[in-house]
Amino acid sequence: MLGMPPHKYVTSLLLLIVFLSWRICHGGNILIVPLEGSHWVNMDIMIKALHSRGHSVDVVRTNTTWYIQDDSLHYKTITVPVTEAFNQDFINPILKKVIDIERGESSVLSFASLQAEMFTAMFNVHRIMCKMATNMFEDKDLMDTLKDRKYDLVLTDPAWGAGIMLAHALKLPLVYNVRWITSGEGHMAIAPSPLSYIPLTGSGLSDKMTFIQRVKNHLFSIIWQVQDRFLIRPHYQAVCDRFFSPEVRYIDLLHGADLWLMRVDFVFEFPRPTMPNVVYMGGFQCKPAQPLPEHLEEFVQSSGEHGVIIMSLGTFVNELPAEITNEIAATFAKLPQKVIWKHKGGRPATLGNNTLIVDWMPQNDLLGHPKMKLFVAHGGTNGVQEAIYHGVPVVGLPVFFDQYDNLLRLQERGAAMILTLATVDKDNNFLKAIQEVLNEPSYRMNMQRLSRLHRDQPMKPLDTALFWIEFVMRHKGAAHLRTESYRMPWYSYHSVDVALFLLTIALVVLLIVIGLVWSCFRLCCKSKVKSDKTVKKE
Structure with missing residues (x-):
């Protein structure tokens, strides 16, 4: 405003004050019940965006939280005391068992053992979450405080059910930041989902299935339904029975959310039916690359014309068995590329001079660097979306949950190659996969095509999500978009x-x-x- 006449300066200042006052006055109060781990990473991005638009945000967490820090500039925390929690101590023993099972002899028995291990893990996770919800509802002072704050809505990740029940207790509109719900993949609960061409998570199938594959898909559907009906839903229904009434069914609360902000889009997901209150925001956490820290930039530039490979197995996997990490390190040492590897375990004995091991990396910024050639990834949703956004082909090493299915979607589109943990350290498979993806131009071309498709949208995914959150706040819900089919018995x-x-x-x-x-x-x-x-x- 230098050189501006005084009266215009005063006018501009008044307009700025009015604008800021409008933002403050029209900002809403939002209660967030997040998930831990990588789910919190993308929820935190949403929180910062909501705060930047003038909204006040409170975050419910436990006193044994893994990722959620205390009060920040963007939110205030509400801490619920618990004796058990979903954190690294909970995950590590499960991860070790899953890896041991997957690296054993492939058989019906190993498949059954893997399913039993995952069932047990899910059972315990939801038992812990229901204990947290019970602690909240028993704390009368806490519940009175939450009611007095007059929130406009609850935003939750429905892979855990505590936020769903809390929204009902507070009689607030409910918005999901969703890919997974307590019973599986979100679409399967809200939209028509013919099993003839919609693969179940864990089936390892695409949308093009043979007769035998369709039989397999139906069997996986039965497994998911049994897990939900007998292992998961009873936990939450018991809480509803105790604090609400037996007439309040948890499954109805789950299906009754006003808005489902889905963390995928149809560049990634197989085409399928959807519903009016499902809004797609796949890749909302992605953004243009920022300059790298000086030491990383020097390392990347030292790669010359060969470029750089990065490897990360996400937030859950800190280390793999020594024989696998040694094989991975030995493979990297044979490559002309420089490698940045996020690894917290012991230093592999076969590590080459071209490989830099780090505890943390600016993954989005590295993927967007011009010298990036390949991403070795576990297949988490965040990493897959960032690879699509920046057009970087992938060699996948899935470990558990939805990771294989995520990578399969890229492989079906010719943008990735998948290796299992059982084969990664055998017959130079890891080296062959890396060389195949690096040397065959179609992988990069296909991924860059997906990147162009993903970016070609009228609004950025994050802006779309923010609009619809504020839409629900303005209209006190979105009942006109919500189907009532979930209230119908199955025979109707x-x-x-x-x-x-x-x-x-x-x-x-x-x-x-x-x-x-x-x-x-x-x-x-x-x-x-x-x-x-x-x-x-x-």
Whole structure:
């Protein structure tokens, strides 16, 4: 405003004050119940964006939180005391068992062991979450405080159910930051999902299935339903029965959210039916690359024309068995590229001079660097979306949960190659996969095509998400977008009762017609007999 006349300076200052006052006055109060780990990383991005638009944000966490820091510039924390929590101590033993099972002999027994381990993990996670919810609802002072703050909505990650029940207790509109819900993939709960072309998570299938694959997909559907019905849902229903009433069904609360902000888009996801209150914001956490720290930039530039590879297995996996890490390090040492590897375990004995091991890396900024050639990834949703955004092909090393299925979506589009933990350290498979993706141009071309498709949108995914969150706040919900199909019993949803009714009518009509025909036939027979008798008498 230098050189501006005084009266114009005053006018501009007043306009600025009015604008800021409007933002403050029109900002909402938002209660957030997040998930831990990488889920918190992208929720934190959403929180910062909401704060920048003038909203006040409170975050519910436990006293044993893994990732969620105390009060920040962008939010205030509400801490719930618990004795158990979902953190690294909970994850590490499960991860070790899963890796041991996957690296064993492939058989029906190993598959059953893996499913049993995952079932047990899910059972315990949701038991812990329900204990947290119970602690909240039993704390009358806490609940009174939450009610007095007059929030406009609850934003939660529904892979845990505590936020869902809290929204019901506070009678607030409910918005999901969602890919997963307590019973599986979010789409499967809210939208029609024909199993003939929509693969279940864990099935390792695409949307093009043979007959045998469709049988497998149905079996996985049964597994998911059994897990939800007998291992997960009873935990949450018990809390609803205790603090609400037996008439309040947890499954209805889950399905009844006003808005589902889905962390995928159809560049990544297989095409499928959807619903009006599902908003797609895949890659909302992605952004243009920022300059690297000086030491990393020097290392990257030292790669020359060969470029750089980065490797990260996400927030859950700190280290792999020594034989695997030694094979990975030995493979990297044979490459002309420089390698940046996020690894917290022991230093591999076979580590080459071209490999830099780090505890943390600016993954988004590295993927967006011009010298980036390849991303070795575990297949988490965040990393896959960032690879798509920056157009970097992937060699995938999935460990558990949805990671194989995420990588499969890239592989089906010709942008990735997948290796299993059982084969990564055998027959130079890791080296062959890296060389295949580096040397075959189609992988990079296909990923860059996906990147162009992803970026070609009328609004940035984060802006779309913010608009719809504020839409729910302005209108006190979005009931007009919400289907009521979840309130229907299964026989009504699938029109079994209608089919039986129509079949009954058809059967009755058929029986009446048969009765009439039979009566006519008998009358005709009687008439013929009488006629014959009359003729004989004559």
